Amino acid sequence: MQIIQPHYHGIARTAQDYERMAMSGVVAVAEPAFWAGFDRLYPETFIDYFRQISEFEPTRAAQYGIRHFCWVAVNPKEAENPELSQAVLQRMPEFFDKPNVLGVGETGLHKSTRSECEIMQAQIELALEYDQLILIHTPHLGDKLHGTKRVLEILKGLPVNPDRVWIDHVEEHTLRMIKDAGYWLGFTLYPVTKCSPKRAVDMLERYGFERTLVNSSADWGPSDPFTLQECVLEFRRRGHSIQEGIEVFYNNPARFLGQNPKFDLLPIRLEAIQEEQPATAGR
Amino acid sequence: MLNPQQVVDRYFLESRCQLLEIAATLDRYDLASRENGTAGADDPRWERLYQSLEILADRGATPDRAERLLKLFSDPAL
Structure with a gap:
């Protein structure tokens, strides 16, 4: 089955990931800009990082027949340094013209501090000014409920179109408030600690497939890109059809990301072909 | 969606395993307390x-246990 991996941190992974993803149906990945595991000191370091994900990483993915797209942003952790963040924000628009950059992400909140909220708002305003898609990170673990409510409060005060906003790392206790507000939402699967493939399928069954993206993040921490394929398998084992799987794991990301015309993979439908049988010669 | 029997058939062993992991962790804690005192016993x-185990043990609970546990493990609003 063809799959789009909509949240994948390729720079933290080996080429073997691309190879195995290609062998298991992944045809495109989208790589948000994220925290490197330490706080960077210089805006130029971000610029090189943005060059890496917008220029170099697509060449790695292409060796395995995988299309590579990306997002640029200052992540919530480094938003704690407002001077650095503002300097990076000034340079971000030049990347919006790159052929694989889809929008601003992942911005969002980590501890929901004042600085994080201000930098997130500034990035959303930048995205609106340049007509970019928006990808928002919500905190993990105990901070998630409060942080998600803050994200929604901030969005409510801005002239955003919910169709063009994806709020990620959603779990059972934050799902309804996001869905009710009309935004796209994402389940991010991890081997431990966060959302599991089975719980993601539970939520798909319970709340429907609409405006929902499933991804496995896959970063430098304990993570596994193939939790996405585990989720596909769990989904199929519960009796959902291949076309339904395509809807969730391919068409939904194609619909959301395709709002930026650079993402040119269109939704697909599985169809049997009625072929004429060749005439058999009489014997 | 699976029927109830399919849920039991498919997830019983896995759930049993996960509960055993929790049981073993609680045992590990109690044995450590016996050896080293109860420092951290009041860790929330x-x-x-x-508290989460009480939610799981309630057979009359509504099917929103995962959501209730996540709220239980959420930090209070600032």
């Missing part, structure tokens, strides 16, 4: 584990 995270 541990109390929340026991």
Whole structure:
């Protein structure tokens, strides 16, 4: 089955990931800009990082027949340094013209501090000014409920179109408030600690497939890109059809990301072909 | 969506395994306390584990246990 991996941190992974993803149906990945595991000191370091994900990483993915797209942003952790963040924000628009950059992400909140909220708002305003898609990170673990409510409060005060906003790392206790507000939402699967493939399928069954993206993040921490394929398998084992799987794991990301015309993979439908049988010669 | 029997057939062993992991962790804690004293006994995270087990043990609970546990493990609003 063809799959789009909509949240994948390729720079933290080996080429073997691309190879195995290609062998298991992944045809495109989208790589948000994220925290490197330490706080960077210089805006130029971000610029090189943005060059890496917008220029170099697509060449790695292409060796395995995988299309590579990306997002640029200052992540919530480094938003704690407002001077650095503002300097990076000034340079971000030049990347919006790159052929694989889809929008601003992942911005969002980590501890929901004042600085994080201000930098997130500034990035959303930048995205609106340049007509970019928006990808928002919500905190993990105990901070998630409060942080998600803050994200929604901030969005409510801005002239955003919910169709063009994806709020990620959603779990059972934050799902309804996001869905009710009309935004796209994402389940991010991890081997431990966060959302599991089975719980993601539970939520798909319970709340429907609409405006929902499933991804496995896959970063430098304990993570596994193939939790996405585990989720596909769990989904199929519960009796959902291949076309339904395509809807969730391919068409939904194609619909959301395709709002930026650079993402040119269109939704697909599985169809049997009625072929004429060749005439058999009489014997 | 699976029927109830399919859920039991498919997830019983896995759930049993996960519960055993929790049981073993609680045992590990108790044995460590016996050896080394009860430092950390008032850690609210541990109390929340026991509270979550009460939610799981309630057979009359509504099917929103995962959501209730996540709220239990959420930090209070600032």
